[in-house]
Amino acid sequence: MDKFVPFTSSFSFGRVFLSVSDAMLIALVVFIVLRLVRYKKMKASRTLLCGAFAAYIGAVAALTLFPIFPAQFSLSWQNFALEFQQSSLSPFFWSVRMIQNGLSADNMGAVFYNLGGNLIMLMPFGILVPLVWRAMKPLKVILLAVVSAFGIELLQFLENALQIGCHDVSFDDFFLNALGCILAYLLFLGIRTAARKS
DSSP: OOEETTTTEEEOSSOEEOOHHHHHHHHHHHHHHHHHHTOTTOOHHHHHHHHHHHHHHHHHHHHHHOOBOGGGOOOOHHHHHHHHHHSBOSTTHHHHHHHHHHHHTTOHHHHHHHHHHHHHHTHHHHHHHHHHSTTOOHHHHHHHHHHHHHHHHHHHHHHHHTTSOOOOOBHHHHHHHHHHHHHHHHHHHHHHHHHHHO
8 A cells, every 4th residue: 555545644665754644643543542441541631631642742753753765774883973974963053054044045934944843843742741741840841851852853863874764963953842842831831820820
């Protein structure tokens, strides 16, 4: 089967592409199965939140880890060394260069799209995590935000090093993802504190 009906994912030995809608649907189905088999006593409100969280994680996976090219798989230390050299690990070098290119080409829309996209991608994470796990302490949520942002870049690095992915791995992506998540969480904390006081 070449296409995943009814959406636009495609699966072949050469290329695996998972669309956002398909990834969200798959994640939601997996959650529903777990809910019916393992978490039968979960309250309706928590079920809705967990379902939304599962769908969101599916969307993030589709946006950050696909497409994958299984036929190109190659395992060698040279690939890892080359990928490490090609990764933009210097803080803000990639962002500054992108802004400079945008200004010179009079195309700041692409700059805002890329930088803004990285900033807002994990913002829902910073809101959904404390809603789902209400007892989680603020420091743990912030640590989870940093670990999650790092995990995305690490998985992209591994895909590139194994020759099955083609992602831009950079410190700036990690920083913007983590920053967006933390800012959303701090905003959530502020609104929740204000609501409790009123």
